[in-house]
Amino acid sequence: MKLVLMVEDEYGNAEVLQMLLEAEGYRVAAASNGKAALDLLSGEKPAAIVTDFMMPHMTGAELGLAVRANPALADIPILMMSASPESLVKGEFSDYDAYVQKPFVAAGLLRLLAHLVENGRVAGKRDPEVEKSMRQLLRGVKLPPA
Amino acid sequence: MKRRATAVPGLDEILHGGLFEGGVYILEGPPGVGKTTLANQIAYQANAHDGTKTLYVTLLAESHSRLIQHMRDQTFFRAEAVNSAVVYLSAYRELEQDGLKAVIDLVRGELVRHKASLFVVDGLVLENHELGPDERVRQFVHGLQSLASAMNCTGLLLASGGNRSLNAEQTMVDGIFTFEDYMFQWRAERRVQIRKFRGSAVERGKHTFCITDDGLRFFPRLEGLPWTRPEPEVSDIGIATGVRALDEASRHGGFLKGSSTLVVGASGSGKTLLALAFAAQATVQHRCLLLTSAISPGGLARFGAEFALPIQDRLNSGALEIRWESQEDESMDEIGYKLLRLVDEFGSRRLVIDGLAALADTVAFPERGYRFIGRLLREFKSRGITSVFTLDPTILGAAGGVSAAGLAAWFDNVLELSDAGEAAGGRELILRKMRGVRPVRTRFRLDLDAFISPGA
Numbered sequence: 262m263k264l265v266l267m268v269e270d271e272y273g274n275a276e277v278l279q280m281l282l283e284a285e286g287y288r289v290a291a292a293s294n295g296k297a298a299l300d301l302l303s304g305e306k307p308a309a310i311v312t313d314f315m316m317p318h319m320t321g322a323e324l325g326l327a328v329r330a331n332p333a334l335a336d337i338p339i340l341m342m343s344a345s346p347e348s349l350v351k352g353e354f355s356d357y358d359a360y361v362q363k364p365f366v367a368a369g370l371l372r373l374l375a376h377l378v379e380n381g382r383v384a385g386k387r388d389p390e391v392e393k394s395m396r397q398l399l400r401g402v403k404l405p406p407a
Numbered sequence: 408m409k410r411r412a413t414a415v416p417g418l419d420e421i422l423h424g425g426l427f428e429g430g431v432y433i434l435e436g437p438p439g440v441g442k443t444t445l446a447n448q449i450a451y452q453a454n455a456h457d458g459t460k461t462l463y464v465t466l467l468a469e470s471h472s473r474l475i476q477h478m479r480d481q482t483f484f485r486a487e488a489v490n491s492a493v494v495y496l497s498a499y500r501e502l503e504q505d506g507l508k509a510v511i512d513l514v515r516g517e518l519v520r521h522k523a524s525l526f527v528v529d530g531l532v533l534e535n536h537e538l539g540p541d542e543r544v545r546q547f548v549h550g551l552q553s554l555a556s557a558m559n560c561t562g563l564l565l566a567s568g569g570n571r572s573l574n575a576e577q578t579m580v581d582g583i584f585t586f587e588d589y590m591f592q593w594r595a596e597r598r599v600q601i602r603k604f605r606g607s608a609v610e611r612g613k614h615t616f617c618i619t620d621d622g623l624r625f626f627p628r629l630e631g632l633p634w635t636r637p638e639p640e641v642s643d644i645g646i647a648t649g650v651r652a653l654d655e656a657s658r659h660g661g662f663l664k665g666s667s668t669l670v671v672g673a674s675g676s677g678k679t680l681l682a683l684a685f686a687a688q689a690t691v692q693h694r695c696l697l698l699t700s701a702i703s704p705g706g707l708a709r710f711g712a713e714f715a716l717p718i719q720d721r722l723n724s725g726a727l728e729i730r731w732e733s734q735e736d737e738s739m740d741e742i743g744y745k746l747l748r749l750v751d752e753f754g755s756r757r758l759v760i761d762g763l764a765a766l767a768d769t770v771a772f773p774e775r776g777y778r779f780i781g782r783l784l785r786e787f788k789s790r791g792i793t794s795v796f797t798l799d800p801t802i803l804g805a806a807g808g809v810s811a812a813g814l815a816a817w818f819d820n821v822l823e824l825s826d827a828g829e830a831a832g833g834r835e836l837i838l839r840k841m842r843g844v845r846p847v848r849t850r851f852r853l854d855l856d857a858f859i860s861p862g863a
Binding site for chain 1: 465467470471472473475476486487489490491494495496497498499500501503513516517
């Protein structure tokens with residue numbers, strides 16, 4: 262079972278997200294902020310990181326910068342989630358692989374994550390398949406089951 | 408101490424200028440009463456006004472994305488400000504793992520990190536056993552208060568807890584705002600009371616508020632507000648009433664300018680007709696605003712035409728404006744402020760309120776109605792507005808539980824309409840009171856010839 266690092270400060274969101282990921286067959290390492298997530302990254306390397314943007318102590322953007330700066334971790338796909346406009350997130354960190362606007366539809370997020378875990382990240386440019394799914398999510402298109 | 412105006416309509420008037428920098432204020436009340444909307448409204452408006460950044464920390468509250476989603480229809484909300492000007496964070500993990508002290512530590516660290524000068528802690532549940540007894544809550548509040556003072560920030564603490572509220576005397580906090588959703592038979596009225604406010608006087612007692620797409624709007628009790636307008640001048644200028652005999656009887660050619668007149672009568676006695684006669688005397692220079700809750704503007708124009716009153720012409724020329732106000736669940740103060748806003752916007756010199764009982768059909772009228780009407784009339788008088796109110800005493804008794812006689816004391820002039828019977832010539836107008844002049848006659852027959860029909 263693939264390991265996913267989930268980083269989310271809101272209790273309810275974190276509980277539900279962990280439940281959804283586990284139901285999809287992932288093992289989940291959970292952290293409530295970027296700093297706690299970095300501590301967990303010293304252990305087993307996850308197949309992907311699903312992280313909130315705005316969190317106490319260390320934001321998802323700061324976590325992303327730290328991950329990309331570490332050669333041992335730099336190739337981990339990052340799925341960023343936020344209630345903020347994507348332009349704000351991009352202003353602080355743009356090298357994520359997928360972006361999901363909160364509140365999200367579980368099927369869309371899980372489909373994006375499955376794609377990232379399966380294909381890994383394409384450094385330097387975003388995967389066209391991911392772009393397509395993100396655009397569909399932003400338009401509120403109901404995605405077929407993955 | 409420097410004030411921080413909230414820019415929330417009515418709230419700064421209640422607080423005599425706003426919150427204080429370095430202060431912590433508790434907003435307590437049941438879920439759904441508007442605390443979260445108010446805190447967000449203050450945060451977004453403060454940013455729009457002077458670039459203030461807000462740290463919005465939730466404990467066990469609605470998720471941030473849902474909270475923001477619910478805020479999207481509010482006019483103060485700006486999506487681009489989310490997490491840039493208003494930073495949403497959850498402190499539930501800290502609360503769960505290390506208690507309230509860890510929450511204070513998180514707030515301190517994040518205030519510095521985001522350079523915020525306003526913070527909100529949302530989701531303190533007073534009955535939450537995890538928080539322990541009152542002593543723990545008081546320590547938490549005291550910690551936040553010390554933090555706000557040391558960092559020159561302003562803090563809002565949103566707390567709910569059923570019927571339980573904080574002890575104002577024992578809580579080291581700069582202000583306690585208690586919100587309630589007061590049920591009145593089938594209706595509900597939102598109210599706020601400033602139970603504690605350090606550093607300045609406030610408008611004491613309870614005030615109503617409503618939640619609109621623009622956020623919260625507060626209505627300080629009208630009669631409690633300090634009087635800031637110039638005192639109304641005593642005038643001896645007559646304002647034509649539209650009733651020939653009445654103008655002749657008053658010696659000044661009508662009602663005195665700025666006076667208020669109550670027209671009392673049962674349904675069908677001719678109150679609306681008399682009000683229309685007064686309204687028909689309006690000119691483009693001396694405009695009239697007529698408010699009705701019973702008859703449409705078109706209906707009133709047709710009714711006036713039956714008595715040769717050029718209501719439609721007055722409407723066409725802009726001398727007259729008729730507002731058909733539906734009977735909504737507005738508080739008495741909300742109606743009062745709306746009236747004042749309307750007369751100011753329209754620049755009225757004449758005002759007709761056809762159906763005063765609609766104002767009496769509010770929760771607060773039986774307790775405060777007399778004083779409220781007194782203040783409202785003083786407001787009109789200070790604006791030089793000559794006003795006419797019609798009143799059916801039966802409806803007043805049913806709606807407000809008060810008597811017309813008590814209400815009449817506030818008016819300068821009181822006219823009574825009654826059915827004198829066909830033998831006596833139909834309707835009769837009795838002049839009960841006319842302030843400032845002794846009328847030469849006090850009884851008039853009211854028929855088609857009684858009304859002055861000004862040229863269109």
